[in-house]
Amino acid sequence: MFLSIENVEKSFGKDGRRELVLQDINLRVEEGEFVSLLGPSGCGKSTLLSIVAGLGNPDSGRLQLGGRDIRKPGKERGMVFQEAALFPWLNVEENVMFPLKGSMSRDRMRETARHHLRLVQLSQYGGHHPHELSGGMQQRVSIARALAMDPAVLLMDEPFGALDEQTRMRLQDVLEGIWIETKKTILFVTHSIQEAVRLSDRVIVMGTHPGRILQDIPIRLGRPRNLHAGEMAEYEAHILGLLKTENDKVEEEEMRHAASH
Numbered sequence: 001m002f003l004s005i006e007n008v009e010k011s012f013g014k015d016g017r018r019e020l021v022l023q024d025i026n027l028r029v030e031e032g033e034f035v036s037l038l039g040p041s042g043c044g045k046s047t048l049l050s051i052v053a054g055l056g057n058p059d060s061g062r063l064q065l066g067g068r069d070i071r072k073p074g075k076e077r078g079m080v081f082q083e084a085a086l087f088p089w090l091n092v093e094e095n096v097m098f099p100l101k102g103s104m105s106r107d108r109m110r111e112t113a114r115h116h117l118r119l120v121q122l123s124q125y126g127g128h129h130p131h132e133l134s135g136g137m138q139q140r141v142s143i144a145r146a147l148a149m150d151p152a153v154l155l156m157d158e159p160f161g162a163l164d165e166q167t168r169m170r171l172q173d174v175l176e177g178i179w180i181e182t183k184k185t186i187l188f189v190t191h192s193i194q195e196a197v198r199l200s201d202r203v204i205v206m207g208t209h210p211g212r213i214l215q216d217i218p219i220r221l222g223r224p225r226n227l228h229a230g231e232m233a234e235y236e237a238h239i240l241g242l243l244k245t246e247n248d249k250v251e252e253e254e255m256r257h258a259a260s261h
């Protein structure tokens, strides 16, 4: 199922005035694509993702999944946040089974949970409780939980943002492996240029004030990706240049704003 975002605009009230947070957002994500939203803090990445999740409405514009309008949350869109948010009183397997309740038999639920725990390489930990796992392992459980619902699209909001560098890179490998195996459509929010280039088929670079799309960059590299490939560094340098120009512009605006008050 393709995801389409057309002419989306969103503003919030701030200090007694309206601030345009998303302007003229147009994006189409094809079935099976891995697309990242990358941009400076405050450019509206999370706002856009939550609109796609159906957790917030745009002021104008249209969102569709497989040709059907998105108006509210739905199980065809799975969400993974920065914090794993597992139920501490349930074990790992029960956490993955929890959202499946009522949709299938208990045996089938258990089988589905086990399959997805295998996918995130946590087969041995089904009987453990969340507090017995590291942050990275907890996040893998939350990915398994989202995938077990078999969503058409997986929405991931900085899922590795709270992890240390080593764990983050390990989870990038795990996620790429899952994507290669399942070919899920993924929309992924990140601050990290390296992470976006490492994982994505396309990187959507966003600018801020107002949040908008600066460039849509296809990453034409094979999989699994070789972290040390020179071509990866070339993409990263190009994106860094784009973001630097954008940050310089924002700093200039802020200085002008401060000087006029």
Ligand SMILES: Nc1ncnc2c1ncn2[C@@H]1O[C@H](COP(=O)(O)OP(=O)(O)OP(=O)(O)O)[C@@H](O)[C@H]1O
Pocket: 012, 013, 014, 021, 039, 040, 041, 042, 043, 044, 045, 046, 047, 048, 191
């Ligand atoms: N519910 C809200 N009410 C008012 N302003 C909001 C709300 N949600 C977000 N904003 C504002 O919208 C802008 C974009 O926020 P958003 O969290 O989407 O950016 P982001 O790119 O995800 O940032 P970060 O990378 O820091 O998470 C910010 O200026 C933020 O303060």
